Amino acid sequence: MENSFLKRKQEILKFNSAMEELNLRKRYETTVPKEIPDDLIVKCPGCQKFIIKDNFILDHKVCPYCNYHGRLTAKERLIDVMDMGYTELFTKIHERYLDFPDYENKLDKAKHDTKEDESVTCVVGKIDGVSCCVGVMDSFFMMGSMGSVTGERITRLIEYAGERNLPLILFTTSGGARMQEGIISLFQMAKTSEALARYREKNLYIAVLTDPTTGGVSASFASLADITIAEPNALIGFAGKRVIEKTIKETLPKEFQTAEFLLDKGYIDMISDRKDLKKTLAHLLRLHNYR
Numbered sequence: 499m500e501n502s503f504l505k506r507k508q509e510i511l512k513f514n515s516a517m518e519e520l521n522l523r524k525r526y527e528t529t530v531p532k533e534i535p536d537d538l539i540v541k542c543p544g545c546q547k548f549i550i551k552d553n554f555i556l557d558h559k560v561c562p563y564c565n566y567h568g569r570l571t572a573k574e575r576l577i578d579v580m581d582m583g584y585t586e587l588f589t590k591i592h593e594r595y596l597d598f599p600d601y602e603n604k605l606d607k608a609k610h611d612t613k614e615d616e617s618v619t620c621v622v623g624k625i626d627g628v629s630c631c632v633g634v635m636d637s638f639f640m641m642g643s644m645g646s647v648t649g650e651r652i653t654r655l656i657e658y659a660g661e662r663n664l665p666l667i668l669f670t671t672s673g674g675a676r677m678q679e680g681i682i683s684l685f686q687m688a689k690t691s692e693a694l695a696r697y698r699e700k701n702l703y704i705a706v707l708t709d710p711t712t713g714g715v716s717a718s719f720a721s722l723a724d725i726t727i728a729e730p731n732a733l734i735g736f737a738g739k740r741v742i743e744k745t746i747k748e749t750l751p752k753e754f755q756t757a758e759f760l761l762d763k764g765y766i767d768m769i770s771d772r773k774d775l776k777k778t779l780a781h782l783l784r785l786h787n788y789r
């Protein structure tokens with residue numbers, strides 16, 4: 499038993515040093531090296547280094563070399579931040595109002611690829627023992643775009659939390675309003691903002707902005723929190739950088755629309771590494787007397 503454990507440990511150490519060497523040697527190559535099966539490693543989009551997949555997942559999908567924070571699915575985020583035993587809410591809300599060409603097919607593909615049924619998942623549960631309502635957007639579902647179902651679920655979650663005096667945490671990641679739903683997707687900005695205004699008279703709302711938070715989501719509930727946290731290097735903004743540069747005919751700084759730039763300008767309150775996020779959220783909730 500002990501021998502096989504030692505043998506396994508030696509194998510891992512050998513594998514790790516081989517990875518280190520590969521990273522030095524092949525840092526600028528774009529393909530997975532042949533020596534290692536490609537289902538075992540991932541390439542960091544930040545620094546282009548190879549990372550052992552299992553380690554990347556255990557490290558909350560954060561690169562150990564450059565602290566690049568990879569995008570999480572809604573399920574991964576919930577597992578990362580919630581205690582076991584949370585309950586998913588409003589799963590029966592599905593109705594859509596517009597019959598935009600090819601929309602149904604796009605939705606079916608997103609559902610098939612992500613195993614989710616919308617770009618937001620709403621739950622009630624606990625974070626480090628503190629009860630709260632949590633909504634998590636998923637950028638892998640039609641780029642986290644906000645349609646009528648997304649807006650309706652978030653609004654209901656806000657009302658659900660308000661009725662029970664529970665704190666609310668929304669994890670945002672979105673390309674903006676869902677163009678296939680036209681003006682109805684834009685209605686969701688007003689609807690969620692109005693519900694939040696009522697909720698916040700008595701309760702605490704924390705937004706966690708993750709990469710990327712843009713468009714209609716950044717211009718509504720992502721910007722209305724009592725406490726706004728962002729993940730390192732997250733892209734946060736309304737319109738794209740190139741569009742703004744062409745409109746105002748000026749060159750914008752390189753770090754424009756990053757979490758760090760926005761912290762400096764006072765738009766967000768803090769940046770939290772993903773590994774510290776659960777503790778930070780629980781601490782903030784306890785500070786505000788939630789148990």
Ligand SMILES: [Zn+2]
Binds near residue numbers: 565566
């Ligand atoms: Zn990296």
